[in-house]
Amino acid sequence: MKTSNLVLTLICVISLTCTHAKTGYFWHITDFHYDPLYTSQGDTRRHCRRADERGSSGHHRALGRFGDYSCDSSLELIESAARYMRTRHSENVEFVLWTGDIIAARYTGNEDDKYQAIRNMTDLLSRTFSSHFVFPVLGHLDPAPSESLTNLWMHWLPLEALQTFKYGGYYTIEQKQSKLRIVALNTNLFSVRESNSVQARRQWEWLDAVLDKATGNKEMVYIVGHAAPGSDSRHPYDMSSDANAKYLRTVRRHAKIIAGQFFGHLHADTFRVIYDNDRPVSWTFMAPSVSPHRDPADSSNPGLRLYKFDTNTGKVLDYTQYYLDLAAANRNVAEWTAEYNLTQYYGLHEVSAVSLHNLADKLQIGTPHETNIFHKYLRAYRVRHESSESCDGACAHQHFCAITCLEHVAYRQCVEAAASALAAAGDSAPLTMPLLNTVVIFFAFVIIMMN
Incomplete structure (x- = not known):
């Protein structure tokens, strides 16, 4: 009898735990351009x-209505993305x-x-997510914070968020029904x-x-911004x-409550791991x-x-990455x-x-x-774009350095170590174009900064 009561109790506890946990979804979209x-x-x-007829030689290739790799986005490309998002898990999308x-x-x-x-774009997303909140942040190409932008996005943001957004472009969203807080940064200020x-x-x-308050309230935090550290x-x-180093110190200090950090800007699919000792x-x-x-x-x-x-703890369980084969779309329809x-x-x-650290270790070509x-x-990383350029060890x-060495000095040392290893190998593994571009761009940037 005691055994059966214990089993029943365990079933009830497990049942309550499972019903309390709720799985939800959220979209991350970035860099419409x-x-x-x-x-x-x-x-x-x-x-x-459109070219000026008088100044055009008339020799240029045909473009697709969904865009071109050489240029920024067409309206039809963004509208096709919005139509697709509307079809995926719409009933369980939280924000x-x-x-x-x-x-x-x-x-x-x-x-x-502008x-x-x-x-x-705001109207398009409002129609696409008519019953959901969209939390926007400013990219380096966007206008500075203003009353105009505040008025444009006030239907998505509460009063407290609007007050800091109007003057600084940053804000926080407190989720009333869970212990998850969203912290939206203006990375232009970094x-x-x-x-x-x-x-x-x-x-x-x-x-x-905000992070001290979240710690006191036992909240978990998503940090959201345009440009990531590193x-x-x-x-x-x-x-x-200085800002990069300060951001990393802040994350290390509050790592226990930071459930995720989400950025765009690179036009690439990648990740970063932050270390403490x-x-x-x-x-x-x-x-x-x-x-x-x-x-x-x-x-x-x-x-x-x-x-x-x-949705209760903010723990990220997974994600699905969707893409559009642009060349195929321009030949037919956007799928x-x-x-x-x-x-x-x-x-x-x-x-x-830890799991992403282990994944990063496996990106060093060996076996x-x-x-x-x-x-x-x-x-x-290339979002399925076929490239003729190779990428050797x-x-x-270099990718490993970007993922694991977010301090500027550490990244520079990591890249230099790769170049030194090549030199020590007596050019047995010649520089490929991707690495050569990286080294040239990197040292050019260092020279500019020193001047």
């Missing part, structure tokens, strides 16, 4: 805009993270034109130009206060050295852009990401497709700093198994 002037009759030499660079890099319109472009400004100092003070061959340094304590995911991307080494297709998480599922693709038992894992990573090491 919407260009209202894109046209399929455009010229890639003029950013896919949407929208991490900046809304308008095109080379959009030359005046301020009114706000109109942002308004058009740049070399802005890092010593009054607003930058206020954001640091605000961030410390370095990469596509963007050597987005944060000033060589122990992995936190992680960062960078989602690929909706905009297509062309780079001398690593171009990429448009991407969308859907996260699966525990967004599931590219991969994180845990299945890499064979992860969970999403954690055939490690080589296979790296090639899978590189395929994801030194190139793989």
Whole structure:
């Protein structure tokens, strides 16, 4: 009788625990780079805009209506992404993270034109997620915080968030029905130009206060922003050295309550691991852009990401990465497709700093198994864009450096060590174009910073 009562009690406890835990989803979309002037009759030499008939030689290739790797996004590309997102887990989507660079890099319109472009994208997302909150952050191409932007997004943000967003571009969202808090940063204030400004100092003070309060309230936190800490061959340094170091110290200090960090900006699919005394304590995911991307080494297709998480604790359980084969779409119709599922693709038992640290170790090409894992990573990094450029062991090491060495000095030493190893090998493993580009860009940037 006692045994049966114990079993019954255990069943009740397990049942209550399972019903209390709730699985939800959230989208992460980033880097629309919407260009209202894109046209399929455009010229890639003029950013896919209509050429001046008098000044055009007439020799340029045809463009697709869904965009081109050489240019920013067409409206039809972004509308196709919105239509697809509406079909996926719409009943269980809790919110949407929208991490900046809304308008095109080379959009030359005046301020009114830029706000109109942002308004058009806001209206599109409002229709797409009519019953969900979208949490936007500012990218480096977006306008500075203002009353105009505040009014544009006030239907998504509570009063407390609007007050800090209006003046600083940052805010926090307290989830009333769970212990998950969203902290949206203005990473533009971490740049070399802005890092010593009054607003930058206020954001640091605000961030410390918010994280201290979350610790006291036993809340878990998502940190959301445009540009992540660390370095990469596509963007050597987005944060000033001081801001980068301070951000990493902040994350280490509050690692126990940080359930995830989500950024965009790179137009690539990658991740970062943050260490404290060589122990992995936190992680960062960078989602690929909706905009297509062309780079001398690593171009990429448009991407969308859907996260699966525990809505009570904020623990990220998995994500599914979706992509659009842009070349195929322009030949026929836009068919967004599931590219991969994180845990299945890499064979992860969970999403954690330790599991991602172990994955990073496997990206250093050595055994055939490690080589296979790296090639899978590189395929994801490029969002299934086929590249004619190879990526050898030194190139793989550069990716490893970017993932595991987020301090600027540590990253530089890591990349230099790879170059030294090549030299010591007597050029038996010549520099591939990706690594050569990385080394040239990196040292050019160092020279500029020193001057």
